[in-house]
Amino acid sequence: MLGERLGAAVIVGDNRDTTGRESDVDSGEPVDRSGVTVGLRRAAEIWSALSARPFSAEETAALLPEPDDSATLVEIARLALRSDACATGPYLHAVLDRLPSSLLRELAERAVHRLTSGPNDAAAEILAYVSVHQAESLAAHLPSLWELSPSEGFYFAEWPWRVADESEIARLWERADPDDELRRERALRCLLQTRRPDVLARLSPAEDDLHSVGYTLGGGELRRLHSASPWHLAFPADLLRRWATRNPLRAHQSSWPVASQRDPQALTSGCIDLACPRCRKRLHRLLYLPSVPPDVGVTSRARVEFVWCAECGPYTEVSYVRHDADGAPADLAMTFVVDPPERQPGLEPADEAIPATGVELVRLEQRWWWQDWAISNDRENLHRVGGEPTWIQDPDYPSCPDCADTMIAAGQVNVADLWDFEGMCYLMWCDQCAISGVVYQQT
Known part of the structure; x- marks a missing residue:
């Protein structure tokens, strides 16, 4: 046998x-x-x-x-x-x-x-x-x-x-032999992954390469596009049990903490009383932070609510929302990749999602600070505030529609968990203009 x-x-x-x-x-x-x-x-x-x-x-x-x-x-x-x-x-x-x-x-x-x-x-x-x-x-x-x-x-x-140290970085520069193109390209890719500003400055990479390691170049200076460590969302126990029934390998996966429900620190899902300018459906709440953590790059608003149109959002390059002085969504603008199909009047897509749910922000051990969408394979908790996005496709940091600066990553919500859907909503933010952006990716 x-x-x-x-x-x-x-x-x-x-x-x-x-x-x-x-x-x-x-x-x-x-x-x-x-x-x-x-x-x-x-x-x-x-x-x-x-x-x-x-x-x-x-x-x-x-x-x-x-x-x-x-x-x-x-x-x-x-x-x-x-x-x-x-x-x-x-x-x-x-x-x-x-x-x-x-x-x-x-x-x-x-x-x-x-x-x-x-x-x-x-x-x-x-x-x-x-x-x-x-x-x-x-x-x-x-x-x-x-x-x-x-x-x-x-x-x-x-x-x-x-995690390359100084001696390994020195070896990589030596391996970047201009007479061996394949060896040189590999060494430069490894140097890019060190994510060290001094190394990146010496590399002078293209903007797309900088985005792939979470940086941008503005005004001649490197700027990081996400915080170093994320907060994960902790969900109620009954919801976690329901998701584990559908995805059994989550049952003993340590990136899924249970919310105590004594004092929810955030809110996800449900609808808000603001309509999409195109389809007139109510907007779907991705994440409401009544008190924004201090280390995620959102400082111009004490609270903020990230929303999108569940009907039109999947067909956009990015959905922009302008926020009022209290952090509430004021208006929505979308740039479409393709026009959404016409749908018959009736049930709103966001109504098919889980109801508005109180969640908590939890700092997990460091092994879960950096995650990969493919390797997580629907086992890991990918609902995060701050930290580097777990991109499904190529990294996509949009420009603010007002000031044109590259927006930072403020978090992400795995919409496949919230409703019968696929993909990830990446929550972007321009602190200067108080404009959020939602970038949607799927396989």
């Missing part, structure tokens, strides 16, 4: 502990004569089942251990690394979600070591995940990752270089 073959594959050569029992060459733990680590047989059984055939998210969630069983979880990942079989799939990132940061660091080191023996799908998946959620674990391995190129050709290939 597959499980027996994989269990036997754990043993390489004659590895025995002081009692004469065979031991796992990676963990050093004693194993029984069938080749399955004593006490970790369950991990081998789970891994064998998951890797034998595709499983639905519901089946995967039912198979995976809970986060407090980190020994079993980490052994599943180790088995994936040790196998020559294709060990990728939606389950592996779900396993990593449930592991503490200390074990992620250990797995990152194992993944780098495993790649020195040749390509390994599981190692590449682990490194992609770690490059998002715990890039500092890769800092010492950047020279090896340059040589191994585990994610060559993928959009996240250069992300580990977010």
